[in-house]
Amino acid sequence: MSIYTATAAVPGAAARTGTRTTRVIGVLALVTTAFVVVSAFFLTPADSVQGDSVRIMYAHVPTAWVAYLAFITTAVASGFSLARRHRTLGFDRVAGASGEVGVLFMAMTLLTGSLWGRLTWGTFWQWDPRLTTTLFLFITYVGYLAVRRIDTDPRQRARRSAVIALLAVLEIPLVHFSVVLWRSLHQEASVLSPDGDVRLDDLMLFTLFAGVAAFTLIFAWLVIHRQRLTALADIRQTVGLDAAIALRRSETSGVVK
Amino acid sequence: MDLSPREVPDAPRAQRRWLPIAFAVFAGVAGLAIIGVFLTSSIDYFCNVDEVGVREGCNDDERVRVQGSVDEGSLQLQAGTTSFVMSFNGASLPVVYDGEPGGVFQECIPVVAHGRVVNGTLMATRIEVKHSNEYEAENADRIEESESAACS
The missing domain is CATH 2.40.50.140 (Nucleic acid-binding proteins)
Incomplete structure (x- = not known):
């Protein structure tokens, strides 16, 4: 049963956006996140140069990667939305939900990176290529969300925002390779480095990947719930409009009589 | 006077659809080339x-x-x-x-x-x-x- 028929048939069920799948994802996200917290603070060693400040990495890097994943998801869903715009707005809702979560994670990346920078570089912020392109990416997607908030026909909204999403995703390679293309205060990648070497101790690397898994699960949970919530809001708007038209028609017919 | 509806000829659909995409791709590639090739020394941090x-x-x-x-x-x-x-x-x-x-x-x-x-x-x-x-465990x-x- 689709969310539309469920809403129409059982009004009380309309408030629910969770299913067995989302509950499983939620539990897995909680367990993985708990492991990452314990491992990051108590199991992994301090770094030989940075000391305990390296523990910020277990939040900073995963949030950045998952923000990339979110923006790529937005672009893919936008592509499907453009290709099938006459059939459904479902892809558009997934694109919007993923964009919102991506902006949230990108903000966390900037925040944790700023704190980490203060502890290691000695400054919260500098206009170096990596930091600047990352901020540019963040602002672009804030703009994308702003376009989605323009009060217009949902299909027109979907079309406009899809075009922006397909262009904005091209910034991701620029951000990722900014430390290779230009000289940057930000260090080069430790895991996805150009030469393929991984420059982390084993437990550090394992905890980092656990962090990526945890944040990916949180991302999936949030996007599923958010796009269902958007669908419900669209239904409420449609039902409300239909009811208003019906009421107006009944009033008009009453006057005529 | 003939007031019957006239048929407006459609623009070629394929051309309408691909022109903005082709323009966007060109603009993207040109932008990346300008940033990556010509502005390198200006963007370098140090x-x-x-x-x-x-x-x-x-x-x-x-x-x-x-x-x-x-x-x-x-x-x-x-x-x-x-x-x-x-x-x-x-x-x-x-x-x-x-x-x-x-x-x-x-x-x-x-x-x-x-x-x-x-x-x-x-x-x-x-x-x-x-x-x-590089990240290594604290070790003397x-x-x-x-x-x-x-x-x-």
Whole structure:
């Protein structure tokens, strides 16, 4: 049963956006996140140069990667939305939900990176290529969300925002390779480095990947719930409009009589 | 007068659909080419020590950001002033900074110093640590290894 028929048939069920799948994802996200917290603070060693400040990495890097994943998801869903715009707005809702979560994670990346920078570089912020392109990416997607908030026909909204999403995703390679293309205060990648070497101790690397898994699960949970919530809001708007038209028609017919 | 509806000829659908996409792709590629090829020296965050006064944008009579490793044994902290020698690719540059650098500043670590070169000395107004992309467990032996590698 689709969310539309469920809403129409059982009004009380309309408030629910969770299913067995989302509950499983939620539990897995909680367990993985708990492991990452314990491992990051108590199991992994301090770094030989940075000391305990390296523990910020277990939040900073995963949030950045998952923000990339979110923006790529937005672009893919936008592509499907453009290709099938006459059939459904479902892809558009997934694109919007993923964009919102991506902006949230990108903000966390900037925040944790700023704190980490203060502890290691000695400054919260500098206009170096990596930091600047990352901020540019963040602002672009804030703009994308702003376009989605323009009060217009949902299909027109979907079309406009899809075009922006397909262009904005091209910034991701620029951000990722900014430390290779230009000289940057930000260090080069430790895991996805150009030469393929991984420059982390084993437990550090394992905890980092656990962090990526945890944040990916949180991302999936949030996007599923958010796009269902958007669908419900669209239904409420449609039902409300239909009811208003019906009421107006009944009033008009009453006057005529 | 003929008021019957007229048929408006449709523009070719394929052309309408692909033209903006082709334009966007061209603009994207052109933009990346401009940024990646022509603006490289402008976007680079720093000059290396051996490029001061040599490379375009690294003039020694202007404010510069210079990157190099802090020489072992050169670091001195006196009366709130930090002085050290930074080196890169065989070239060295003395640095004087009015204050104590933050972050994980220490000898044998790459730093970026902002300032002007006056009589062969960089009078720095800001020091930033440029740490590497290697993460290793805190271990006395490894610290010695990394220090010797960085300063050799």
